[in-house]
Amino acid sequence: MTIELKTVGWLGCGRMGTAAAIRLINAGHPVTVWNRTKSKTAPLTDAGAGVVDTIPELADNDIVFVCVSTSSDLEEVVIGPNGLLSRDRKPKIVVDCSTVSAESSALVRQRASEAGVAFIASPVSGNAHVVAEGGACLIASGPREIYDVVEPYLKTLGKVAVWAGEQEQSRLVKLAHNLYLGMMVQALAEVTSLAEKAGVPRANFLEFLNGTVLGSDWVRKRTPDLVAFDLTPTFTMTLLRKDFDLGLAAARAEEVPMPVAATVHQNIQAAIGLGHADNDLLSLFAAQATLANLDVEKN
Known part of the structure; x- marks a missing residue:
């Protein structure tokens, strides 16, 4: 499958999200970020990232990575009334790196599919220090042809990226x-x-x-x-x-x-x-x- 991806959005700039997004920036990807507490984006802006004020603005990017704490957070930031999919302009692919329930993941996947957006679930093994050093491991699930498109990004984030299946197996x-x-x-x-x-x-x-x-x-x-x-x-x-x-x-x-x-x-x-x-x-x-x-x- 040929999907052209030029710009990257990153949603969630906690310890893990910040370390991962900086790896993409250092690899030469143009990255724009959003975080609930805007001051936490400072290390990313210092590294060269752009910052948006609202989540829907991230949808201008071709691929958006999400890194949040809970299942309810994932649902809110992707399919909520002010989430990534809340306006006409939508990303081509959403990659979620959070550790959440399979049920929430399946719901977000279904809503994304209905909106014409591909969804990959790709939680990360490794704390922020491990991620920063390039030692993280990622397990991903979703349509194999979409995984093949995002795999180069995943292998920038960590040393190992493995596809586990078409649905929520990675969770x-x-x-x-x-x-x-x-x-x-x-x-x-x-x-x-x-x-x-x-x-x-x-x-x-x-x-x-x-x-x-x-x-x-x-x-x-x-x-x-x-x-x-x-x-x-x-x-x-x-x-x-x-x-x-x-x-x-x-x-x-x-x-x-x-x-x-x-x-x-x-x-x-x-x-x-x-x-x-x-x-x-x-x-x-x-x-x-x-x-x-x-x-x-x-x-």
């Missing part, structure tokens, strides 16, 4: 990824707190773990934060809870038992109840330490 893949992430962090929190309470310095235990076959790039990258007990958010507990809500709902719909994920879901809630809603997902370690009566800040 489930991303939710499964984030369920695994939460379970992995909880497991790391438990064994680290055990070693530390038994007298092993946290840094030493993690140095050993990272040298074994159980080490991973993610754990190695986050080890300095865990050692320093730095909970500066890269991915908040509130967002992790949202993804567990969606992921476990999908598991129920598919009649798939997920006992470990269900337990971690409650641990996430406990961490939020302890005041870590806006802190990093490493707050699972903070909650575990509290339960273990471990004063981690004195490590």
Whole structure:
């Protein structure tokens, strides 16, 4: 399929959206952005992006990327009364990089199709730092011929872009990824707190773990934060809870038992109840330490 794409719009300039849009700008694409809080677009204007005051103005671009927090946000900014599809001029393609429910994605896809707009769901794996470094991975779903058109953009955003199917398959893949992430962090929190309470310095235990076959790039990258007990958010507990809500709902719909994920879901809630809603997902370690009566800040 031949679709000529010259201009790019970007909707949603949080940490992830900003890092991703800057990658497109640095690759030479003319990018125009919108964000609810306009001051957050400053890093993008510094990088060379244009800024519009309203969402419908982004529809002047051939392709528009969306990066928002929730399913309701996606519906509002694309098919809402003041959304991307609210006026006669519409983009050719919308690519959504958010982590949302398959149901909302399907609704937006249907409304976009009715408006003559192609829709690709392409959630991103990787926090803002990973995206900025080009290490993100993207999983996409939608018509294969449309995916082939947008694939070069996706491979500018990250190191891997994979097509998963014609409909909402990418949504489930991303939710499964984030369920695994939460379970992995909880497991790391438990064994680290055990070693530390038994007298092993946290840094030493993690140095050993990272040298074994159980080490991973993610754990190695986050080890300095865990050692320093730095909970500066890269991915908040509130967002992790949202993804567990969606992921476990999908598991129920598919009649798939997920006992470990269900337990971690409650641990996430406990961490939020302890005041870590806006802190990093490493707050699972903070909650575990509290339960273990471990004063981690004195490590």
